[in-house]
Amino acid sequence: MNSRFDQAIDRRKSGCFKYDALSILHGRDDVLSMWVADMDFAVSEEIQSALSERLKHPVFGYNYRLPDFYEAVQLWQKTRFAWATQEDWIVAVPGIVPGISLAVLSLTEPGDGVLIQTPVYPPFFNAATDHGRHLITSPLINNNGLYSIDWEDLETKLKQAKLFILCSPHNPISRVWSREELCKMGHLCQKHGVIVFSDEIHEDLVYPGFKHIPFASIEDFAEITITGISPAKSFNIAGLATAVLMISNPKLRKPVKVLNEKLHLYMGNSFGIRALIAAYHDSEVWLEELLQYLNVTREMIVDFFQREIPSVKVSPIEGTYLAWMDFKDWELDDAELQNIMLNKALIALEPGIKYGEDGKGYMRLNFGCPRSTVIEALNRIKNLQGML
Ligand SMILES: Cc1ncc(COP(=O)(O)O)c(C=O)c1O
Incomplete structure (x- = not known):
């Protein structure tokens, strides 16, 4: 072995x-x-011992995230992706999928267009259809297995959209979008007044020769972006239901945060919180x-x-x-x-x-x-x- x-x-x-x-x-x-x-x-082992350590304290009441939670998220973004973030941008959620629904529900109205690039992770479809939003799809171009963006189609569809759910890196086609592609997508979204939910759950799983760039770290795209970040895929802790949204623009952050609180999704899981810290802080x-x-x-x-x-x-x-x-x-x-x-x-x-x-x-x-x-x-x- x-x-x-x-x-x-x-x-x-x-x-x-x-x-x-x-x-x-x-x-x-x-x-x-x-x-x-x-x-x-x-x-x-670092995650395993952090969880064992937490278990030694035999009370599992409601959680309050101490500064080490926020520091771990921010340090990870800074050291891995050179993205400087602020603590107050962070909205803790139980998962990226609930985070997408929070964004759809709080930042769009019934009937508004929600754009996705297909083929894509199935809950992206549901994020529009389950909430009575208008699903718009922009199919990716498949050239002998290598996928790229149909720019003309994307721009046409963005004109009808309020929110664009970007999958970066993209599941299932395994593309890591280049800076050039991200820039072009961002400029089109800015031009047509479209909010972006950038699902970056696969950000750490990138192979030599490719580089993940947080969409919100480019130019002033943070103004229009909600970024979904999670240790679930990279550190194999999806069952611990712990993720965060990074939202720098208070006009976008406030409605998402209010709904997160109304639905009581923010309290978190005692083990998930510890696992996130042990992942980002100790498991590189x-x-x-x-x-x-x-x-x-x-x-x-x-x-x-x-x-x-x-x-x-x-x-x-x-x-x-x-x-x-x-x-x-x-x-x-x-x-x-x-x-x-x-x-x-x-x-x-x-x-x-x-x-x-x-x-x-x-x-x-x-x-x-x-x-x-x-x-x-x-x-x-x-x-x-x-x-x-
Ligand atoms: C692109 C993408 N987003 C979100 C998720 C699931 O996120 P969560 O379990 O945090 O809701 C997955 C899981 O496969 C995924 O591939």
Whole structure:
């Protein structure tokens, strides 16, 4: 065993969505579970000991965040992304998805346009449709697996939008937007008076050669931006329900904060608060090790598909631990594709169609697990070729 991340951990019966909901959601549980985006890795020792330490104090009443919470968030942004922030910009929330809904509900009216770039993380659709907002989609251009922005379409759609939900880095296509792209998006939003929710939950999961730039750190974009930040993906603590919104403009911050308080979403989780601090303050070495491990896996995936399964195109993986695979050459409809993956390859994946119409014929694979599991999955997909 070369890396701590090679260790297989049995998560079944721990009450986890990824394994314990397999039967209910996918119809069987005797499969490799590579769908929902959390990792099968143990969290850092620093997070584990911070939680054990908290447990020694046997009272778990309502929380009050001490300065170390805010300092940890700010220090992380400053040292990793050169983004200088202020404590009073921070609005603590239980997750980025509730944060998006808070922004939609407090900064737009029923019927207002909410713009997203597809294919994209499914709750972005719901953030508009569940709240009676008008969903506007600007499909990304797919050039042989590499996605880019259709600038003409984006500008046309921005004219009808009040809020733009940006996914940066972008799930599921694994793009890390460049400074040039972010600048161009920001200028268009400014030109058309559009507020931006920049979901940066995948900010830390970026591979060599790419750089995450906080959207609000560019020029004066902070004025129009709500940034969603969370240690949930990078440090594998999604179950601790702890995230923050960074909002420098008080005109945007106040309504979001008021609604957050009205809905009583701000109190937080005693363990989540400790875990966030231990993640951002003490777990950078663990994160770097994780990134090295994931980087080797990502290179292996791309190489494997090129050599062994050339009929499937994998988009370049610039960030995230998600591989976006184009199976259109297999000429199966989505039900058939899902069926063969689940019942022949015995792998639970996310069907691309969940990410919008332009996800038809795609599947998303979560490679945040020991490399041996990924190798097994790749071989199973390879063997499907003979069954087509
Ligand atoms: C882009 C994006 N935003 C938000 C989330 C979930 O955020 P949270 O669990 O903090 O609500 C995910 C999870 O996969 C995601 O990929």
